[in-house]
Amino acid sequence: MERRSGDGNAGGRVRLAVAGAATMAVLGPLVWLWQASLLPETYSVMDMGHVDYGGGPRGAMAHAGGGASAHGAHAGAGRDVTRLVADPDRRADVAVTMVARKERFRLPSGRAFEGFTLNGQSPGPVIKATKGQLVQVRLINESVPGGITLHWHGMDVPNAADGVAGVTQDAVGIGKEFTYRFVADQAGTFWYHSHQMSHEQVRGGLLGALVVAPAAQDKATDEAADEAMDVVALVHLYNGVRTVNGREGDVPVQAPPGTRVRVRVINTEYGLMPTWAGGAPYRLAAVDGTEVNGAAPVRDKAVAVAAGGRADIEVTMPEDGSPVRIHLGGPAGVVLGSASYAAPPVPRPAAMLDLLTYGAPAPLAFDPGRPDRRFAYDMGRRPGFLDGVPGLWWTINGHLYPDVPMFHVAEGDVVRMRISNDSGEAHPMHLHGHHAVVLSRDGVPATGSPWWVDSLEVGAGESYEIAFVADNPGVWMDHCHNLPHASEGLTAHLMYEGVTTPFTVGGPAANEPE
Template sequence: MRRNRPGRGRVRTAVACAATAAVLGPLIWLWQASLLPSAYSVMDMGYADYGGGPQGSHGSHSTGGAAAHSTGGAAAHHGARPTGGAAAHHGGRDVTELVADADRPADVTVTVVARKQRFRLASGRAFDGYTLNGQSPGPVIKAVQGQLVQVRLVNESVPGGITLHWHGVDVPNAADGVAGVTQDAVGIGKEFTYRFVADRAGTFWYHSHQMSHEQVRGGLLGALVVAPGSKEQAKDVVALVHLYGGVRTVNGREGDLHVEAAPGARTRVRVINTEYGVMPAWVSGAPYRLVAVDGTEVSGPAPVRDQAVAVAAGGRADLEVTMPADGSPVRIHLGGPAGVVLGSTSYDAPPVPRPAATLDPLTYGTRAPLGFDPAEADRRFDYDVGRRPGFLDGVPGVWWTINGHLYPDVPMFHVSEGDVVRMRISNNSGEAHPMHLHGHHAVVLTRDGVAATGSPWWVDSLEVGIGQTYEIAFVADNPGVWMDHCHNLPHASEGLTAHLMYEGVTTRFTVGGPAGNKPE
């Protein structure tokens, strides 16, 4: 019988240990490198991307000496870590200075009190979640274009703190309501006041941006409508769609919302999709016009029949209907059998299947001036969404990537005030993403290389489907530090978040820290 030599056994053990170390060593390093500090500034995230423009004073402060990328992050840069509390050495204007005129009195004043409680929807169903002034959705806030809106938020009992973000409203940065970026989360017993001029007429909404993937679903949201300065001729209907525990509601009501509309009357239905995926909306009983997208009027909207409108997550679509002269009802379908039924003598308008065709905003309407030339862009960025295995704050999984990088090693898009900016958004992740840039509206230039030919398609929430590529453009005319993230909010919490940062602007706030800021 052959005996194992002691030396040979030791060699095998050493080889096995070396093999184990070769496998586990990189994994341990990746795990360790992914851990986030207890508090960090978003200004210290990832690497600076100047989009081919000048490198400003912020460049020397990029985390870990991150290299500047001039073409949207094409060159690799890895290992950048947030160091926390770095805002103090950046200098420049703090986001708290970017406010509406402090001496101007408010035209619209609202107080909302947030609570964690069991409440009843308008339909009567009980739900455990969050309320604003004892209800969810919260009160509809209404203003006229040009008015200064002041909203006092009081947190009575929401654990973990809250904020209010004004989705689609290009507010001053201090009023953007993002915990850890523009303010601290408002803890129980505390309050915060938001002030902004409603300078764009349109349909908007508001929601918490503290643990938003939990708090928005739980009911911390509401509609904001800004009417034009001229008298609005059409009847106005808000249709905010939200799921409570999987139950689809319109303005908190299960089933149909019945609205009286006289024969021949024009009615504008302001559709707000607060959910995480695209929602089709279509009309039966009369033609309709798509008169606004994301709070911007459509140029030359033509009558539409037998086509649905795809409303992105977080997006809005204003549908205008002229009621039939014979008094028959009209149904606006909102992603399913429930919807808005307009009528006078009858609301008997049964659901009809979704049309096979979908209206294409790329070609709908008539051309109109943009007010700037996208061909003369000062900055050009790439925002390429992907997915790969790795660690996110020490947790293994298959996570979203931006330009091939896992959060927080993601681009910080640097701009200067007045820049014309072009951004190419590509989705190679295998799942659709509704992309939302705070503080700005962008115009869609191309989709998959096909140029827009209809009305300027202005968006703040853009559904980027699997394999799609969009080119958008905007003018950097609202200084601040702005989130640019997926509005499927669980995706944002899983790392699909970047920021747009203006030269000369800093933030004192940190993610984490004593305030427990958790923007997603």
């Protein structure tokens, strides 16, 4: 009996050991993956992920990789992003002060909203400039906890003015201020918003429109740039309530018969927004701040405006005085009229305007067929850990954040990039500091007007080829503008040879760029 008992105990110990080994075999890798995913309290984006030279030369700066401890290898090397500024001796042509507050405010409809304001309102004031003017914006944080910044979405500003916390500046804490300076060297429709905890602060109201009018000499030489009536239509959701310029429902605008009207549509939301006209044909005059070449009249088609993107819709008011409705993702929108604003909603057209073929071809100033760098930005999704949190996370080229590419370029490079989406959801991709031209979609080449974008909707299963010239030195974000997706790891960076940043994510300023 004793022998049998001893044998039983031994057998139990063996089974326990086997079970323990099996458990460790399962949990061990998970514990390792969990620990490997933890982000340091402070790190430089220059040291995250892995380098991608796109087939080009490595250059003088090696990419250290592996966390903030490598940051010291870059200290003092090359150009600091803080030196990439507009002419410091030039006086501002447009000077604006913005005071940011966390407060309860009322929309024009009277609905109260708990969020953020700029100069006591949300959206913030429309900033207007003329092409070639130097814009100066002094941002003061009166009461927004966690700090703030302002990013000039679509405007290719100097890197020091890009407004990304932890990359180009520190977040502006309560009681502090920061001044942005840039030359508005492109006429078009743009917008601004916070890039500190952006998925919270933008939704909460820290945003506004930026409109750059053509210069006088452009109006004299370009018939499309001559005087037209100008209407801003910034679309934003406050707690699920759709607004245009902060108003609920239709926005009526006086427009006499025969008047040419340009409606500058700005989609500040996270998803694709269809836009169409009822009551008259329209032209898609510009996309993301760039004029469309040979824009022809459109009927019975809608324009898909990407999250963060802009579309300038131009109509000529009917001579009989009947109103025209510009639909902005639904029945409500901008109603242009004179004697009446009774323009009934028109159902969304079944067809969408294909920007791959719209407009007339025009030569490019560079040859995308002979690029200096070729990059892939392949989006997917898989289970894993992000900063210790388990979940189903976005991937870039098969890797979870922060093990994502740092795309290295040298100034003057022609860059070609393939963006593909196998993640199961659409992603509006936004490259800071540059406009790119769309070359193809799903292998089909572009044949219309050069389609220049800074916010490109890449649908599930789609693949795009884009190209641009690396002509704006800095360290630039390249991320999904569905801002929760960016905070969930769908973020990479474009880094110029010889450029460094002293700023870090986290740290004393508590920088949170996503």
